[in-house]
Amino acid sequence: MTIVRHELKQGRIAFLIWTGVLTLMLVVCIVIFPDMKSQMAGMNDMLASMGAVSEAFGMDKLDFSTLIGYYVTECGNVLGLGGALFAAMIASLMLSKEEGGRTAEFLLAHPVSRVRIITEKLFAVVIEITAMNLIIYLISMVSIMAIGEAVPWKEFNLVHLAYYILQLELAGICYGISAFIRKGGLGIGLGVGVIMYFLNIVSNLTDSAKGLKYITPFSYCEGADIVNIGALTGKYLAVGVIWAVVGIIAAYICYSRKDIR
Amino acid sequence: MEIIKMNNLTKYYGKARGIIDLNLAINEGECFGFMGPNGAGKSTTIRTLLGLISPTSGSAAIFGKDIVKENKNILAEVGYLPSEALFYPHMKVKDALKLSADLRKQNCSEESRVLCERLQLDPNRKVEELSFGNRKKVAICCALQSNPKLLILDEPTGGLDPLMQHEFFEILKERNRKGTTIFLSSHILSEVQNNCTRAAVIREGKIIACDSVGALTKTSAKRVVIYGKVDVNGLTGIKDLTEIGNKTAFLYNGDVKELIHRLNCGEVTDVTISEPDLEEIFLHYYE
CATH class of the missing domain: 3.30.70 (Alpha-Beta Plaits)
Incomplete structure (x- = not known):
């Protein structure tokens, strides 16, 4: 586990910053909920009547005066996009940074197989994403309790589970990309995260773009669906898992055979 | 025993020439010089031997083991000093040395302490704050601290001052006397002349001369x-x-x-x- 420890140490500053910022933003959103609650009741009709814009963000099916209606929307913006960007960024840099930073020669001149390098680096990505989500989950839960609201456990757990899986899926895809590239991992990672987010918005705007839901992991993270159905959309989730697995397999195949420069 | 054996080892980068049909044999305990100008194929040869890049055709063996199939086992006994010593950011010298030792699953703390002392390297300094020469010293310690059977050195003295170069070659001579085989790629031909028993010259990817240093220098000119x-x-x-x-x-x-x-x-x-x-x-x- 030498490489895992090394990667966690190398990535600790980025991890602390991203986790700290996302947690803080979520806590702020939760803390202001009691004040927003009364105002939100009146805004439901207005938000529901905004047509395509409301549909794009799933706001037409949610009651913002309830904690969970408010939380899944805010969580979608903060943890959804922020977590996706973090996961995509660390995964897309994980393998490519060795060649970009010209440290590959150091690492690969040691008696470690490439399969071990790929596996341990993947572990490091999963550990970082898991740790970030656990911290955010626990602090969000405590924050909800602190403002005197009851935690809607089922929906709360499902939302966090959905975003955790989303981050793992994006990480899997970007990990595959990372094996092919030598430079530009950061830009590609952030780009993939943002594109996936907007693909979901587009797919919500028109029925003709519904096929995009099979591409973007945000499709199974729709707060409105989670609250109203009480489950993640299985078909999108299944396709998402396949994308992640394909990415990881691609990473193993490519990096094992790649000429390191 | 032949420590390194290349059989028609060839590497092309797409259509671009890397090395062509290299045939070399380096014996146990030898200090072998590998000379050639920039772009001749020295680094390509080394990178192929280390498994960083795959040969296009031909084969090579180190310790009798195939460089492609048994790369990990080979690297356990090889110390490599790259021409450009680059390390991970925010690391101290001692962290880089420890990481290298951990990747080899060895405790090299005593040997690394001795090497740092001899090369006047402060293990508590941050690697990114070091000069090129001092980073080279870190790379030397990483390559040597595990007491490998084979040392592959690519332009080893770049950035080292003359006193450090002297100390470095003293260490190499000591290792060589203890049986370590040394493969020394260098532009500085006096290094090869003073330290190697045999040498090869590579030009445009092909070996154009391979003999004892004495024979190579013997000419009517x-x-x-x-x-x-x-x-x-x-x-x-x-x-x-x-x-x-x-x-x-x-x-x-x-x-x-x-x-x-x-x-x-x-x-x-x-x-x-x-x-x-x-x-x-x-x-x-x-x-």
């Missing part, structure tokens, strides 16, 4: 330096002619009688005729 006035025009066998003031210098591979005749006819105040060093022979190969 002489380095001639004349002070005074002498007419060397038309003298056949002259190379690398320079005329500065009353000093005329050249490499001479022609008829000695003809040279003496010209010296007799001129107004010569002093003359030296000596064996050319390896550097001059090396340049001769590249003409």
Whole structure:
């Protein structure tokens, strides 16, 4: 586990910053909920009547005066996009940074197989994403309790589970990309995260773009669906898992055979 | 026993030439020099041997093990010093050394302490704050601290001051006496001449000479330096002619009688005729 420890140490500053910022933003959103609650009741009709814009963000099916209606929307913006960007960024840099930073020669001149390098680096990505989500989950839960609201456990757990899986899926895809590239991992990672987010918005705007839901992991993270159905959309989730697995397999195949420069 | 054995080892980067049909054998306990200009294929050879890149055709074995199939087992006994020593950001020297030792699953703390002391390297400094030469020292410690059976050194003295170079070669000699095989790739031919028993010259991806350093330096060509006035025009066998003031210098591979005749006819105040060093022979190969 030498490489895992090394990667966690190398990535600790980025991890602390991203986790700290996302947690803080979520806590702020939760803390202001009691004040927003009364105002939100009146805004439901207005938000529901905004047509395509409301549909794009799933706001037409949610009651913002309830904690969970408010939380899944805010969580979608903060943890959804922020977590996706973090996961995509660390995964897309994980393998490519060795060649970009010209440290590959150091690492690969040691008696470690490439399969071990790929596996341990993947572990490091999963550990970082898991740790970030656990911290955010626990602090969000405590924050909800602190403002005197009851935690809607089922929906709360499902939302966090959905975003955790989303981050793992994006990480899997970007990990595959990372094996092919030598430079530009950061830009590609952030780009993939943002594109996936907007693909979901587009797919919500028109029925003709519904096929995009099979591409973007945000499709199974729709707060409105989670609250109203009480489950993640299985078909999108299944396709998402396949994308992640394909990415990881691609990473193993490519990096094992790649000429390191 | 042959520690490194290359059989028609070839590497192309797409259509671009890397190395072509290299056949070399380096024996146990040898200090072998590997010389060639930039882009000749030295680093490609080393990177192929280390498994960083895959050969296009041919094969090579280290310790009798195939470099592709048994890469991990080979690297357990190989210390590699890259030409450019780069490490991960925010690391201290001791962290880099520990990481290298951990990747080898060895405790090298005592050996790394000794090496740091001999190379005057502060293990508590941050690697990114170090000069090129000091980063090189970190790379040297990483390569040597596990006491590998084979050392592959790519331009090892770049950035080291003369005292450190001396200390580094002392360490290498000690290791070599204990049985460590050394594969030394270098532009600095005096390093090869002073430290290696055999050497190969690579040019445009092909080995053009491989022999003992003594045999490589043995040539009928002489380095001639004349002070005074002498007419060397038309003298056949002259190379690398320079005329500065009353000093005329050249490499001479022609008829000695003809040279003496010209010296007799001129107004010569002093003359030296000596064996050319390896550097001059090396340049001769590249003409």
